[in-house]
Amino acid sequence: MTLRPSPLVASVRDLGVQFSDNDLDITGQDAVTSVVLPGDETFWIFGDTVEGPFDTIRGFELTEVLSNTGAIVPLQDISHGVKTFRYLAEPSGARARQLIGFVAPEHRSTQRLWAIHGVHTGGHLYLYYHRITMDPTLDVFETFTLDGMGIARADADYRFERLTAPDGSHEWWKGDEPGFGVWVQPHGDHLYLWGSIQPESKSAGDMYLARVLPDRIEDLSAYEYLVQAPTLAEPDAPVRWSERFTPTACLFSHVPNEMSSSWNPYLGCFISLTTYQRDNILVIRTAPDLTGPWSEPEVVFRPERTSDEALFNAGKEHPEFAREGGKVTYMTFIDSTVYKPHLIEIAFA
Numbered sequence: 318m319t320l321r322p323s324p325l326v327a328s329v330r331d332l333g334v335q336f337s338d339n340d341l342d343i344t345g346q347d348a349v350t351s352v353v354l355p356g357d358e359t360f361w362i363f364g365d366t367v368e369g370p371f372d373t374i375r376g377f378e379l380t381e382v383l384s385n386t387g388a389i390v391p392l393q394d395i396s397h398g399v400k401t402f403r404y405l406a407e408p409s410g411a412r413a414r415q416l417i418g419f420v421a422p423e424h425r426s427t428q429r430l431w432a433i434h435g436v437h438t439g440g441h442l443y444l445y446y447h448r449i450t451m452d453p454t455l456d457v458f459e460t461f462t463l464d465g466m467g468i469a470r471a472d473a474d475y476r477f478e479r480l481t482a483p484d485g486s487h488e489w490w491k492g493d494e495p496g497f498g499v500w501v502q503p504h505g506d507h508l509y510l511w512g513s514i515q516p517e518s519k520s521a522g523d524m525y526l527a528r529v530l531p532d533r534i535e536d537l538s539a540y541e542y543l544v545q546a547p548t549l550a551e552p553d554a555p556v557r558w559s560e561r562f563t564p565t566a567c568l569f570s571h572v573p574n575e576m577s578s579s580w581n582p583y584l585g586c587f588i589s590l591t592t593y594q595r596d597n598i599l600v601i602r603t604a605p606d607l608t609g610p611w612s613e614p615e616v617v618f619r620p621e622r623t624s625d626e627a628l629f630n631a632g633k634e635h636p637e638f639a640r641e642g643g644k645v646t647y648m649t650f651i652d653s654t655v656y657k658p659h660l661i662e663i664a665f666a
Contacts, residue, residue: 318571320593323601323615325584327666331620334657335399335649336388341406341413342368343386345656348575349649350434350500351390351635352442359637360442360475361388361402364431366413367656380425380453385432385446386413387475395638395647396662405475417446417469417477420487426453429461432469433575436501436508438531442471445498445510448488463515464488466496470535480535489537494562497527497540500633502578504607506530510540513574514564520594522574523567526608528558543568547610556608569602569611578607579636583643583665590617590648590663592632597622599632599650599661618661620652628653 336346348364365379366386390402405414417430428450435444445468449461465488469477482489490497495512502509508529513522526543533539538560545557546566569589576591589602593614600614620629632650639646644665649658 328664329618330662332660349658357392359390362432383415384429385416433499463492465491495525520573521571523570546608549610573630575631577633581643590634592629595628597629623654
């Protein structure tokens, strides 16, 4: 597919890597999403978190690496970067705290728990997370297997309990199903959960949608799945939901699992900001409704490629930090060579 620059974008400012100046010797992180908390704070979620010196994450030994961490970030003007934040730390204060812990027989040498996104509802913060299995002797970017998606609930001190699925496992959706919860979007009466089915290439996932009433978030049987939706070819197709998932309503593709979606008041439409495959290309898609039809991707920004081996992923918007009614918004992404959250400011035309 030939991608063209988006006419919606007036300018982009590169604000560089974020969170480098911290008290916990955190030097590298993956994933990076944010969830609105009550009051004037947000909860930022990170995946694998490296402490101390490292050359590259490609082929890095991950056994001692925390696989999910978090930070409290007050709402603030981030036009010059994220300046005020506090990582959640162990009681000693010397090391970041892993939010979601392993359950036997899982082991950190072969499993990772990648918290992806979540929502604060009913007095609790919920995080959806991937459980993956990897070969510790090989590059995790190429060899990980998605075992499924789980959900964890936090108490007032952000101590997380992994909720059990009806079959007794912790994987609510298994590896051959979309990992619903890679993005959670309150809209109307429901929470809408985006999920992806990833191919072997891990770079061109198909995006699907589920929904649940907020007060039933802990009940897997209460989730509904979008099985029919408008498309560019059939824009008048009816929307249909089902108690069972079937892969019949792919909303768009070419997404390496992680993504974002929001209503943008300035543009008057829903927007999705993602990386395109695992290339150094950040793209936007738009839709009149959450269920589509979604446009083809258009280029927002092309980050400089730092090495021939660099992979780009985790492109996501942080819409709660948008300014001027959505005319200006912010997006992060990860370059695997640098392996730090990279922030850009997008001004729409």
